[in-house]
Amino acid sequence: MAAITLTDVDLDYPDGTAGLRRIDLDIDDGEFVALVGPSGSGKTTLLRTVAGFLAPTAGTIRLGDEVVADGRRATPPEHRQLGMVFQQHAIWPHRSVGRNVSYPLERAGVPKRTRGQRVDEVLELVGLAGFRDRDPATLSGGQRQRVALARALAASPRALLLDEALSALDEPLRDRLRLELRSLTRAARLTVVHVTHDRAEALALADRIAVLDSGRIQQIGTPEEVLSQPASAFVAGFLSDANLWDGRMEHGSFRTQRHRWEVRGELIERARAGAGTIAVLPGDVELCGSDEAVFEGIVSSSLFGRDANDVVVTSRGTDIRCAVPGRRPVVGDRVSLRVRRALFYPSDDAARGTTTAPAVLEEVR
Known part of the structure; x- marks a missing residue:
């Protein structure tokens, strides 16, 4: 097992496109870190750079105490002792389950008897004991992905890299494999880096989450x-579907094209005048009586959720997303809303990920 450390890592593609910029990331031995971000944000590029399929143009990458890339040279993927599982499980149809799993051990020159023992161990670990002689064609999608995982674990890798490894599976199988994956990686004390587009999956599995955009780690x-503490308006919008409004902070109020709010609380003491963005998380908007309302509007969308209903209220031309527990409002209902917390991000600080303290908004009528 090994920690993974990236220091000031940049990566430029041959055409000059920036793939990664100033990546600083310390992943502890045995830690599970998820990489999330929109398409093109750099999360897969970052994973492939750690794996050795891409070489950084600057900065260093360490696996444990070993430098595997430093901008001048890079250790080839096959010599980094990393396990990797892709979205498409890519197991060989002409080899039995056992021979698929033993492949990295064969390449490493492990004796046949030792190979057989290790294959049985990892197949049992992933819940496929007794499948050693099975033909891959007879397996379900979930079982094939377990074979791919067993193959990645067979050679006792220093870390496990997962590239959308569960996204091709249907629910509820994907949900079950999430639980199994977290359990077995903890049992093996594996360092894991997991790329996923599924925000719920990242939140459920990871010890820490790295949010990327434009090749940079935003938080x-x-x-x-x-x-609860998004470092930028982008992170609030991407991870939490926050309501985002651009405007200006002036003399204790925040103005947009359609609204003007008085700002109460600590934020007003820290937020200097100027352009910026206010972010309001859906969970910080709640239904209330008309005498407490910041917004009054019409329910334009109402979707059932297990923990809270996903509701959109249209108020004076503005759509406000909120998480409403309990009874689900009906489309067309007139409702009153109040904001329990808002975050202000000055425009010149937002790109650097700074934030100010929360505050309560009160609309000026």
């Missing part, structure tokens, strides 16, 4: 931190 933190 890294525990699931609780990135959800």
Whole structure:
């Protein structure tokens, strides 16, 4: 097992396109880190750079105490002792389950008897004991992905890299494999880097989440931190579907094209005048009586959720997304809303990921 450390890593493609910029990331031995971000954000590029399929143009990458890339040279993927599982499980149809799993051991020159023992161990670990002689064609999608995972684990890798490894599976199989994956990686004390487009999956699995955009890490933190304390308006919008409004902070109020709010609370003491973005998380908007309302509007969308209903209220031309527990409002209902918390991000600080303290908004009528 090994920690993974990236320091000031840049990556430029041959055409000059920037793939990664100033990546600093420390992943502890045995830690599970998820990489999330929109398409083109750099999350797969970052994973492939750690794996050795791409070489950084600057910065260093360490696996444990070993430098595997430093901008001048890079250790080939096959010598980094990493396990990798892709979205498409890519197991060989002409080899039995056992021979698929033993492939990295064969390449490493492990004796046949030792190979057989290790194959049985990892097949049992992934829940496929007794499948050693099975033909891959007889397996379900979930079983084939377990074979791919067993193959990645067979050679006792220093770390496990997962590239959308569960996204091709249907629910509820994907949900079950999430639980199994987290359990077996903890049992094996594996360092894991997991790329996923599924925000719920990242939040459920990871010890920490790194949010990427435009080849840069916008924030890294525990699931609780990135959800409740987003470092930028982008992170708030991407991870939490926050309501985002651009405007200006002036004399204790925030103005947009359609609204003007008085700002109450600590934020007003820290937010200097100027352009910026206010972010309001859906969970910080709640139904209330008309005398407490910041917004009044009509329910334009109402979707059922297990923990809270996903509701959109249209108020004076503005759509406001909120998470409403309990009874689900009906489309067309007139409702009153109040905001329990808002975050202000000055325009010149937003790109650097700085934020100010929360505040309560009160609309000026």
